[in-house]
Amino acid sequence: MRNTLGRVVFKMKNGKVKKFFKKLYRYRIFLLMLAPAIIYTLIFSYYPMTGIVLAFKKYTYKGGIWGSAWNGFENFKFFFQSGQAWTVTRNTVLYNIMFIIVGTFTQVAVAVFLTEISNSRFRKLTQSMMFLPYFISWVIVGVMAFNIFSSDYGFMNRIITFFGGEKITFYTKPQYWPFIILFFNIWKGVGYGSVMYLAAIMGIDTSVYEAAAIDGANVFQRIFRVTIPMIMPTVIILFLMSVGGIFRGNFDMFYNLVGNNGLLFNYTDVIDTLTMRALISSNNFGMASAIGLFQSVLCFITVLIANKLVSLYDKDYTLF
Amino acid sequence: MRKTMKKAAALVLGASMAVGMIGVIPAAAEESEIDISEHVDLTMYLIGDRTPDFDEVYGKINEILEEKLNCSLSVEFLSWGEHDTKYSLLFSGGEEFDLIFTASSWCHYEQTVALGGFEPLSEEFIQTYAPDIWEVVPEMAWDQARIDGEIYMVPNYQNEFGQDVMAIRGDLMEKYGFEEITNWDELMEFYKACAADGQYASQGGPWYQYFQTYGLSTTGGAPKAGELILYHAQDAEDLEFTYLLDWDGFTDYCKQMKELADLGAWSPDILNSSDERQTGLLTGRTAGMTWNLGTCRTYAKQANAENEDWNVVIVDPVTEMPKKVNSYINNGVAINAMSENKERAMMVLNEFYTNPEVYDLAMLGIEGKHWEAVGDDQYKVIDESNYGVSSNCNWGWNNCTIQRTEYIENRTPLDDQYDAIMEEWNANVKPQHPYDSFNFDSTNVSTQFAAVEAALGSYYDPLVNGLVDDVDASVAALKDALESAGIRDIIEEMEAQAAEHVAATQE
Numbered sequence: 081m082r083n084t085l086g087r088v089v090f091k092m093k094n095g096k097v098k099k100f101f102k103k104l105y106r107y108r109i110f111l112l113m114l115a116p117a118i119i120y121t122l123i124f125s126y127y128p129m130t131g132i133v134l135a136f137k138k139y140t141y142k143g144g145i146w147g148s149a150w151n152g153f154e155n156f157k158f159f160f161q162s163g164q165a166w167t168v169t170r171n172t173v174l175y176n177i178m179f180i181i182v183g184t185f186t187q188v189a190v191a192v193f194l195t196e197i198s199n200s201r202f203r204k205l206t207q208s209m210m211f212l213p214y215f216i217s218w219v220i221v222g223v224m225a226f227n228i229f230s231s232d233y234g235f236m237n238r239i240i241t242f243f244g245g246e247k248i249t250f251y252t253k254p255q256y257w258p259f260i261i262l263f264f265n266i267w268k269g270v271g272y273g274s275v276m277y278l279a280a281i282m283g284i285d286t287s288v289y290e291a292a293a294i295d296g297a298n299v300f301q302r303i304f305r306v307t308i309p310m311i312m313p314t315v316i317i318l319f320l321m322s323v324g325g326i327f328r329g330n331f332d333m334f335y336n337l338v339g340n341n342g343l344l345f346n347y348t349d350v351i352d353t354l355t356m357r358a359l360i361s362s363n364n365f366g367m368a369s370a371i372g373l374f375q376s377v378l379c380f381i382t383v384l385i386a387n388k389l390v391s392l393y394d395k396d397y398t399l400f
Numbered sequence: 401m402r403k404t405m406k407k408a409a410a411l412v413l414g415a416s417m418a419v420g421m422i423g424v425i426p427a428a429a430e431e432s433e434i435d436i437s438e439h440v441d442l443t444m445y446l447i448g449d450r451t452p453d454f455d456e457v458y459g460k461i462n463e464i465l466e467e468k469l470n471c472s473l474s475v476e477f478l479s480w481g482e483h484d485t486k487y488s489l490l491f492s493g494g495e496e497f498d499l500i501f502t503a504s505s506w507c508h509y510e511q512t513v514a515l516g517g518f519e520p521l522s523e524e525f526i527q528t529y530a531p532d533i534w535e536v537v538p539e540m541a542w543d544q545a546r547i548d549g550e551i552y553m554v555p556n557y558q559n560e561f562g563q564d565v566m567a568i569r570g571d572l573m574e575k576y577g578f579e580e581i582t583n584w585d586e587l588m589e590f591y592k593a594c595a596a597d598g599q600y601a602s603q604g605g606p607w608y609q610y611f612q613t614y615g616l617s618t619t620g621g622a623p624k625a626g627e628l629i630l631y632h633a634q635d636a637e638d639l640e641f642t643y644l645l646d647w648d649g650f651t652d653y654c655k656q657m658k659e660l661a662d663l664g665a666w667s668p669d670i671l672n673s674s675d676e677r678q679t680g681l682l683t684g685r686t687a688g689m690t691w692n693l694g695t696c697r698t699y700a701k702q703a704n705a706e707n708e709d710w711n712v713v714i715v716d717p718v719t720e721m722p723k724k725v726n727s728y729i730n731n732g733v734a735i736n737a738m739s740e741n742k743e744r745a746m747m748v749l750n751e752f753y754t755n756p757e758v759y760d761l762a763m764l765g766i767e768g769k770h771w772e773a774v775g776d777d778q779y780k781v782i783d784e785s786n787y788g789v790s791s792n793c794n795w796g797w798n799n800c801t802i803q804r805t806e807y808i809e810n811r812t813p814l815d816d817q818y819d820a821i822m823e824e825w826n827a828n829v830k831p832q833h834p835y836d837s838f839n840f841d842s843t844n845v846s847t848q849f850a851a852v853e854a855a856l857g858s859y860y861d862p863l864v865n866g867l868v869d870d871v872d873a874s875v876a877a878l879k880d881a882l883e884s885a886g887i888r889d890i891i892e893e894m895e896a897q898a899a900e901h902v903a904a905t906q907e
Contacts, residue, residue: 140515141491141492141512141517142737143516144494154847158847158848158849158850158854159851161847162850162852162854162885163851164858226669226672226673226674230672231668232685251668251671252668252867338672339671340671340857341671341861342857342859342860343671343868345857345858354857357853359850359853360853361625361853362842362846362849362850362853363487363508367846367847
């Protein structure tokens with residue numbers, strides 16, 4: 081189907097309106113099948129993009145998105161003037177890099193382990209158990225974290241004091257939080273994330289494994305010489321997609337785990353939480369849009385760079 | 401009331417042209433002179449949650465509205481948790497509604513006006529469609545509601561004290577040798593005694609009590625819900641603002657709090673705790689709670705009922721200070737600028753505000769089911785489990801001229817204490833300060849305002865609750881951060897607006 085469409089586009093360039101409609105008619109079934117995806121993308125991805133203009137406007141309810149007055153780059157100023165721009169941008173990127181690296185590693189590992197489990201009932205059970213946290217809302221996770229780490233009646237401190245240790249006031253000690261946040265992020269995402277890799281592994285031709293077995297490959301060789309190389313394209317595609325969000329902080333997670341605890345902000349504040357705190361009392365739509373645009377532009381640049389780097393490695397693995 | 405309607409009729413004739421209404425019946429008609437022949441459905445947004453009997457109660461109200469004003473009213477709720485985020489979306493999303501609860505600073509009044517969400521209410525409009533409200537609400541309340549000379553909300557009318565008090569366990573006070581707590585030093589001693597006993601005293605530092613001891617008050621519309629810039633509420637002559645980071649008292653306070661926090665006067669987790677304000681007291685985790693007088697009494701009673709030996713009492717740690725009456729715009733109702741039935745909406749509000757039948761329904765519920773009348777001006781609760789007394793966001797039309805007071809059958813010492821404090825406060829109302837009705841409009845310095853709010857994050861709450869490692873260093877860091885965020889521009893703008901406000905009110 082991809083090729084057929086490619087041909088359609090190619091023929092279009094040749095001009096000939098008549099021919100174009102002829103093709104249109106001939107491939108009508110294909111086009112019809114493609115239509116939902118195109119319509120979906122237009123409505124949910126391209127149409128809302130027009131809202132970007134808000135970033136350059138002084139928004140009022142009366143004026144709405146189109147009628148409000150322009151005010152140049154005024155909406156971007158507060159972010160840099162707050163003195164926090166560098167800290168939160170750094171935090172956002174570092175956290176995301178950590179999530180991508182550790183996340184990909186654990187997800188691939190889990191997928192490989194799951195396929196290696198031969199008892200299918202046990203495998204299904206394990207997979208379901210790992211999948212479950214994905215459905216728990218961050219609000220609940222936040223409450224769970226509080227009950228684990230609070231100093232008064234937290235689970236951790238109960239254990240520490242039981243063994244005669246000193247209580248640790250986690251909520252006043254920022255240095256622990258990158259690990260706590262990383263843990264919850266991985267815990268919550270690993271089951272869901274590994275599904276993609278599982279599917280990729282299932283797609284590997286079994287004859288490759290049979291050939292490997294005949295050649296005398298052991299389990300590790302099978303994993304590192306066959307499975308991993310075969311799912312590399314999937315890994316790279318998913319990597320590129322997650323790089324696209326590298327300047328976006330997962331607001332739900334950070335806000336519910338950290339809340340308004342300023343003591344932890346140096347290590348935990350991300351662009352999204354800072355924006356929320358700065359604007360929640362003034363409801364400034366223009367400024368919020370400005371930050372959204374700022375993030376989008378940075379993400380776009382990062383994706384372009386990452387894609388370029390991947391193409392240097394192997395052109396077939398790139399997104400575009 | 402009919403008299404007023406007749407009076408208004410003359411005005412109606414003129415106004416009806418402007419609003420495009422026809423068919424005005426001459427003053428001889430008794431019931432209504434405004435054309436309400438077309439039936440309309442109105443929507444009102446309130447804050448909070450729908451109680452189980454809410455729809456039943458509003459069904460009764462609708463019967464009255466149908467008959468009198470030929471309209472029906474449906475009510476939507478924005479819950480306490482989500483109104484911060486959803487309030488503005490109602491306007492930006494073009495939601496169709498007519499009336500909405502609002503309040504200065506805590507419920508989006510200034511911000512929504514700044515973004516053009518509310519309909520400006522001309523005096524003529526109010527006199528025409530809500531003549532009874534116009535009669536009841538004092539001039540001062542309207543003045544407080546004015547922003548740039550225009551009124552955007554109907555303020556509530558009642559003397560509500562803005563002063564928080566504390567409900568503290570009497571058994572602990574006795575144990576630590578306290579007869580009463582009437583000032584800051586006694587409060588600090590009590591906190592230390594609690595900490596020494598391994599008992600948390602409260603859910604955080606008593607910050608408001610501290611600055612109130614110095615006669616200071618929050619300024620409407622200033623950053624951090626008005627806390628960052630204070631004014632001398634007790635001295636009407638003093639028009640200087642007190643910017644926290646220029647005030648040595650702030651550093652002193654933070655140091656005292658650090659001492660208390662280190663001693664263990666409250667949990668080191670408080671910044672992340674999602675406990676409600678009463679949770680500590682009710683569960684016994686803290687020795688007391690801080691809230692307004694009425695709420696403190698409610699929870700003190702509950703705590704005493706659940707724990708016989710606690711003997712929770714109400715204390716006021718700033719006893720010597722005259723008390724500030726909340727501005728009338730601390731509760732109110734506004735009309736959506738996009739509403740298609742502004743006139744009828746205003747008439748409905750007039751009913752809520754001044755028709756005793758509707759007023760009682762909204763505040764107390766159904767007579768005979770939720771409450772029963774005691775005389776003409778009192779009520780007795782029968783069962784408020786499904787429709788709490790005055791807790792269904794009926795505050796927007798609080799009207800002390802027709803509001804019933806509670807008749808309490810089994811008085812406890814707390815009720816006597818409540819009455820005594822109320823009496824004391826009413827006899828000791830602080831003189832009006834020009835800034836009491838001042839509301840800062842941050843539109844001109846919105847960049848600096850947002851930057852300041854963002855910069856406050858890392859230091860402010862930890863400082864106020866004594867959780868930083870080094871007070872001096874944190875205060876200095878916060879000061880630097882706010883300077884570069886542009887706090888001076890905000891103060892400058894604020895002083896200019898305040899001067900204008902003073903000039904306007906003294907005319």
